Amino acid sequence: MQIMLQYEAEIWQSIGETFVMVGVSILAAILIGLPVGTFLFLCRKGQLLENRYVFSVLNLLVNVIRSFPFLLLVVFLIPFTRLLLGTAIGTAAATVPLSIIAIAHYSRLVEQSLLDVPKGVLEAAVSMGASVREIIFKFLYIEARSGLVLGLTTSIISFISYSTIMGVVGGGGIGDFAIRYGYQQFQTELMMYMIIIMVILVQLIQFTGTTVSRVIDKR
Amino acid sequence: MITLQNVSKSFSQFEAIKSVNLTIEKGEIHGLIGASGAGKSTLLRLMNLLELPDTGDVEVNGQTLTRLSAKELRRARKSIGMIFQHFHLVANKTVFDNVAVALQLAGSRKSDIRLRVLECLQFVGLEKMAEKYPAQLSGGQKQRVAIARALANNPQVLLCDEPTSSLDPNTTAEILTVLNNINQQLGVTIVFVSHEMDVVKKICSRVSVMSEGEIYETVTIEPLGIQAIDNRPEYFVQQLKRDGE
Numbered sequence: 474m475q476i477m478l479q480y481e482a483e484i485w486q487s488i489g490e491t492f493v494m495v496g497v498s499i500l501a502a503i504l505i506g507l508p509v510g511t512f513l514f515l516c517r518k519g520q521l522l523e524n525r526y527v528f529s530v531l532n533l534l535v536n537v538i539r540s541f542p543f544l545l546l547v548v549f550l551i552p553f554t555r556l557l558l559g560t561a562i563g564t565a566a567a568t569v570p571l572s573i574i575a576i577a578h579y580s581r582l583v584e585q586s587l588l589d590v591p592k593g594v595l596e597a598a599v600s601m602g603a604s605v606r607e608i609i610f611k612f613l614y615i616e617a618r619s620g621l622v623l624g625l626t627t628s629i630i631s632f633i634s635y636s637t638i639m640g641v642v643g644g645g646g647i648g649d650f651a652i653r654y655g656y657q658q659f660q661t662e663l664m665m666y667m668i669i670i671m672v673i674l675v676q677l678i679q680f681t682g683t684t685v686s687r688v689i690d691k692r
Numbered sequence: 693m694i695t696l697q698n699v700s701k702s703f704s705q706f707e708a709i710k711s712v713n714l715t716i717e718k719g720e721i722h723g724l725i726g727a728s729g730a731g732k733s734t735l736l737r738l739m740n741l742l743e744l745p746d747t748g749d750v751e752v753n754g755q756t757l758t759r760l761s762a763k764e765l766r767r768a769r770k771s772i773g774m775i776f777q778h779f780h781l782v783a784n785k786t787v788f789d790n791v792a793v794a795l796q797l798a799g800s801r802k803s804d805i806r807l808r809v810l811e812c813l814q815f816v817g818l819e820k821m822a823e824k825y826p827a828q829l830s831g832g833q834k835q836r837v838a839i840a841r842a843l844a845n846n847p848q849v850l851l852c853d854e855p856t857s858s859l860d861p862n863t864t865a866e867i868l869t870v871l872n873n874i875n876q877q878l879g880v881t882i883v884f885v886s887h888e889m890d891v892v893k894k895i896c897s898r899v900s901v902m903s904e905g906e907i908y909e910t911v912t913i914e915p916l917g918i919q920a921i922d923n924r925p926e927y928f929v930q931q932l933k934r935d936g937e
Contacts (some may be wrong), residue, residue: 502784506819527838531791550738585896588728591778591780593776593778593780594780594781594782594783596742596776597774597776597780597781597782597838599742599770600740600742600769600851601764601770601793601794601795601797601841602765602767602768602769602770602773602797602798603797604766607797610707611793611796611797612782615784615785616782618784648723688785690784691783691784691785691825691826692783692784692827
């Protein structure tokens with residue numbers, strides 16, 4: 474434990490960087506991934522906004538982003554990040570590729586959760602004169618809510634994993650700290666402690682997500 | 693109340709409805725009966741445009757639905773109730789909220805919603821179940837919630853798509869009684885799709901027999917009424933012995 478105290482300031486900083494990177498990814502997943510996933514679902518064949526072209530474009534985009542090995546996506550996006558933020562280095566810059574993978578990742582899980590909603594429920598909503606907007610917010614999301622929460626939980630854990638390699642663009646974070654101070658400086662003990670922190674973090678997130686999704690599931 | 697004029701509907705190559713004409717009068721309980729695949733459910737779903745006809749016009753309650761804008765159609769649908777074989781309740785909403793959502797969609801005030809929901813639940817005899825979730829109810833209770841939801845906006849017409857087909861005989865009688873009351877007390881015109889002859893004979897005053905996407909014949913009948921079901925064991929024994937003779 475001595476070694477943890479020795480690096481206390483750096484450890485807290487790296488935890489903070491991880492929280493920033495993962496936090497922004499979560500926001501991107503909810504604010505953009507959720508609508509994209511909803512459109513993916515609604516534009517499918519036989520659904521309310523059936524549209525082959527919109528579906529194909531979104532579907533392809535999500536697949537392409539998800540097929541990139543993440544490290545390559547980060548490098549590939551450097552010019553875009555620079556265009557957006559004026560720099561491609563640092564924690565803020567690291568949130569750009571993370572947000573893009575977060576959107577692609579969560580939108581796919583959203584689409585899958587929405588597919589679990591019985592079609593009849595949406596049909597009943599249409600028969601009651603609901604608009605598409607009302608169907609989404611008063612029926613679709615309500616009926617799919619536990620799946621949406623579980624999907625977000627899975628996504629957040631993936632974001633943590635993705636965030637560990639952001640050292641390549643100076644993003645920092647727990648993973649980067651473990652590599653630089655633990656692995657590269659032969660302080661295996663320090664690396665182990667960092668891994669333990671990540672395990673605890675993931676356990677907490679999974680436990681919270683599972684509990685919430687169970688409590689709100691009345692089906 | 694409902695007029696279908698030369699209405700037809702195909703699904704890819706299959707002609708589900710072949711140029712049907714049908715008029716349903718105000719206050720009727722109109723049965724649609726036929727073998728599966730005869731087109732009875734499709735015909736019913738054309739009456740609130742859940743299916744869009746390929747040709748022809750659908751008129752309900754003085755409005756030609758096929759000529760309305762999307763917004764006008766949504767408004768028109770609020771006065772056409774519909775119930776389904778598998779109820780289609782929102783499982784994550786309480787009984788109260790399942791009924792309330794119909795009123796929210798119609799833009800009712802919050803204080804009015806509460807009163808109206810309780811009124812509708814009382815009508816179907818479920819006022820004590822308001823805070824339960826659908827998973828905690830029996831099939832018959834779920835169908836009654838669906839009926840309360842369909843009634844919430846005081847519809848002129850109630851479309852019933854095999855509403856008793858997944859229910860046992862007791863519960864079927866219960867639901868038929870509720871539907872009959874809706875027709876008698878509230879004056880709601882009911883269209884009732886079923887493949888069960890004895891169910892149709894109990895409550896319908898006119899019945900259209902469908903076959904291969906067409907109406908074979910429409911018959912006017914005297915509804916038999918809903919008899920209380922005899923659940924006494926001696927009745928079952930008596931029936932068994934009589935059948936055996």
